Amino acid sequence: MSEPFRPNELMAIAAAREIKDSDIVFCGTGLSIVAARTAKKMYAPKSIIFFETGAIDSPLWDLPMFVADSRVMAGAAIHTGLIDAFSMLQNKKTGPRTVSILGGAQIDQFGNLNSTCIGNYASPSVRFAGSGGASDAASLAGRIIVFIKHDRTRFVEKLDYLKSPGWMEGGTSRCSEGLRLGGIAVVITDKCVIRFRESEKSMYVSDYFPGCDVRSIAEDTGFELDISQARKIRPPGPEELRILREEVDSEKLIIS
Amino acid sequence: MEQTQNSKFMTLKDAISRFVQNGSHISIGGSTANRNPMAAVYEIVRQQKKDLYLYGSIMGSGPDLLIGAGCVCGVELGYLGIGRYAPTAPCFKRYVESGRIRYEDYTNFQMALRFLAGSMGIPFIPTKSSLGSDIVNKWGMDEKFRKSDGRISSKKLIVSTNPFNPNTDEKVILLPAINPDVTIIHAQKVDGQGNVRIEGLTFSDVEQAKAAKSLIVTCEEIVDNAVLLAEPQLNHLPRFFVDAVVKVPKGAHPTQCYNYYDLDVRFLYDLIGASRDERDLSRFLEKFVFGVANHEEYLEKLGEKVFQEIEADSGLGYKSGLNRRSK
Numbered sequence: 001m002s003e004p005f006r007p008n009e010l011m012a013i014a015a016a017r018e019i020k021d022s023d024i025v026f027c028g029t030g031l032s033i034v035a036a037r038t039a040k041k042m043y044a045p046k047s048i049i050f051f052e053t054g055a056i057d058s059p060l061w062d063l064p065m066f067v068a069d070s071r072v073m074a075g076a077a078i079h080t081g082l083i084d085a086f087s088m089l090q091n092k093k094t095g096p097r098t099v100s101i102l103g104g105a106q107i108d109q110f111g112n113l114n115s116t117c118i119g120n121y122a123s124p125s126v127r128f129a130g131s132g133g134a135s136d137a138a139s140l141a142g143r144i145i146v147f148i149k150h151d152r153t154r155f156v157e158k159l160d161y162l163k164s165p166g167w168m169e170g171g172t173s174r175c176s177e178g179l180r181l182g183g184i185a186v187v188i189t190d191k192c193v194i195r196f197r198e199s200e201k202s203m204y205v206s207d208y209f210p211g212c213d214v215r216s217i218a219e220d221t222g223f224e225l226d227i228s229q230a231r232k233i234r235p236p237g238p239e240e241l242r243i244l245r246e247e248v249d250s251e252k253l254i255i256s
Numbered sequence: 257m258e259q260t261q262n263s264k265f266m267t268l269k270d271a272i273s274r275f276v277q278n279g280s281h282i283s284i285g286g287s288t289a290n291r292n293p294m295a296a297v298y299e300i301v302r303q304q305k306k307d308l309y310l311y312g313s314i315m316g317s318g319p320d321l322l323i324g325a326g327c328v329c330g331v332e333l334g335y336l337g338i339g340r341y342a343p344t345a346p347c348f349k350r351y352v353e354s355g356r357i358r359y360e361d362y363t364n365f366q367m368a369l370r371f372l373a374g375s376m377g378i379p380f381i382p383t384k385s386s387l388g389s390d391i392v393n394k395w396g397m398d399e400k401f402r403k404s405d406g407r408i409s410s411k412k413l414i415v416s417t418n419p420f421n422p423n424t425d426e427k428v429i430l431l432p433a434i435n436p437d438v439t440i441i442h443a444q445k446v447d448g449q450g451n452v453r454i455e456g457l458t459f460s461d462v463e464q465a466k467a468a469k470s471l472i473v474t475c476e477e478i479v480d481n482a483v484l485l486a487e488p489q490l491n492h493l494p495r496f497f498v499d500a501v502v503k504v505p506k507g508a509h510p511t512q513c514y515n516y517y518d519l520d521v522r523f524l525y526d527l528i529g530a531s532r533d534e535r536d537l538s539r540f541l542e543k544f545v546f547g548v549a550n551h552e553e554y555l556e557k558l559g560e561k562v563f564q565e566i567e568a569d570s571g572l573g574y575k576s577g578l579n580r581r582s583k
Contacts, residue, residue: 029339052364053287053314054457062576066339068287068314070514070574073456081458082313083372086365090384116361117352121394127352129337129344131391132314136365139385162390177388178427253340253580 005236007190008255009244010209012038013236014188015101015145021046023099026089026137029066030254031147032101037248042240052133054080063253089140096181100137101145106159109203109223111166111184111196113138113146114159121161131163138164143185150189155221167201191217193233207233264450264501268551271500272299275438275470281309281407283468284318285441285461286511289338289519292318293442293474295507295551301325302545311434313367313460317511320345323357324537331357334364341524346531360396360412366431368460373433374467382428392429439468442508444515446475447484450495456514456573462492471497474504476516504551506563518566518575
């Protein structure tokens with residue numbers, strides 16, 4: 001029997017399993033930081049965490065609540081600013097090694113993301129914080145991991161605003177837009193893990209979460225989603241959960 | 257002290273009334289809830305400046321309060337929010353959703369690059385970030401409006417190709433430089449001549465400061481020139497960029513000031529809560545902005561105890577063990 005766990009704990013752990021030792025992780029706040037910290041403690045101790053605000057290799061003795069939190073600064077290898085931090089994504093040597101973990105309000109079948117607004121851009125029904133660093137990361141980082149809740153309001157046929165470029169219209173269209181590197185590697189929802197086919201860049205479910213039915217996952221998606229290769233994900237192990245709960249988010253600031 | 261002979265040193269009231277006019281194009285330093293020049297923001301609100309046009313990259317508490325107080329007519333932004341505390345800045349959200357503010361979305365990197373271009377005196381700067389996205393395709397301000405104010409660039413951006421290698425069709429985005437009428441930043445230390453040291457991350461403060469026609473620096477401490485000269489590698493702005501210096505201890509409250517104080521979590525929650533509603537916010541402003549004559553009275557109202565609770569631990573730069581969840 002595996003331990004009981006919350007869907008967002010498995011989301012963070014699934015993302016942590018994607019991080020490699022050679023990665024330079026462009027980190028946001030929330031679940032992305034839980035994933036990055038869990039990865040560093042379990043799977044990728046040599047990976048480096050940095051923030052768009054300019055903190056490089058932050059040890060994160062305490063979890064930051066926003067990207068400019070003094071907690072990203074304490075103990076960091078270098079304190080700099082936005083220009084240097086974002087330039088690491090665009091830099092030809094470091095850019096391909098960067099991985100970014102992003103959230104979103106909407107995603108389409110090619111992994112393009114919106115978290116700018118719902119409705120018309122000029123007169124939106126709901127307005128969010130803006131492009132932030134997510135559009136920069138989606139354009140420039142070596143690869144992207146996306147967290148998003150799985151339902152039909154979020155998995156949509158057409159985005160209200162294409163903020164963060166994914167695979168654009170599939171195939172080689174991302175490259176044609178001038179974005180030669182990067183792209184969305186994996187989408188992690190509260191129900192499953194989604195990857196993209198090598199040449200067409202179309203989505204397929206690679207793993208589904210315990211307690212989820214693959215057919216209902218397809219029904220919760222606002223476009224056709226290939227579930228033919230879905231297999232059950234390895235549930236979180238006791239050590240993964242212990243590190244996440246006791247070492248990474250012991251104050252229960254993110255997962256509660 | 258040497259500052260008494262220097263005309264740059266003035267009160268906050270004088271600095272704001274002299275350098276911030278109705279209709280000024282401004283940028284505010286700091287980021288999200290760190291090192292925002294809040295005392296200066298309160299003073300702008302207190303003087304009821306109108307039609308300010310705001311530029312910023314990763315913005316938070318200060319710019320949002322200016323919007324909520326009705327001081328801002330337009331904003332060019334990368335981000336306006338306070339992370340886990342307010343995923344979208346509440347005043348900005350209300351103003352956009354009710355059509356009361358003009359806005360133009362760029363990315364955080366793009367806004368920082370635009371300040372850098374402004375600081376370097378060049379008209380535009382290229383990047384590859386956001387190619388193919390709606391940041392390129394959807395404009396919040398049309399060319400007709402842009403022509404109405406000579407300080408706003410004629411176009412949001414231009415997609416071009418690398419002129420050094422035209423055969424490869426390598427695309428780039430050209431971004432217009434920003435040169436605000438006035439930039440206001442809050443720093444930890446300024447010396448008696450106006451040289452500036454920022455501790456911790458600089459965000460885009462240095463570029464914003466150097467791009468501006470006028471620069472106001474509020475600071476925690478005025479230190480002897482010898483203190484800054486002992487470690488010049490830690491300094492950020494030479495004195496000739498600086499037009500006004502105001503000593504304002506706790507001038508970033510309720511936002512953080514690395515090495516000095518942490519977030520005032522309760523106050524920030526109250527401010528964010530009030531910002532969600534027009535009337536709640538005006539009650540808040542009545543109490544903490546219009547109800548006090550200056551920052552000294554504001555600090556008296558808050559009391560000393562809160563600052564003992566959030567005083568930064570030496571070596572950490574923030575308060576270890578601070579309750580950050582809620583009240």
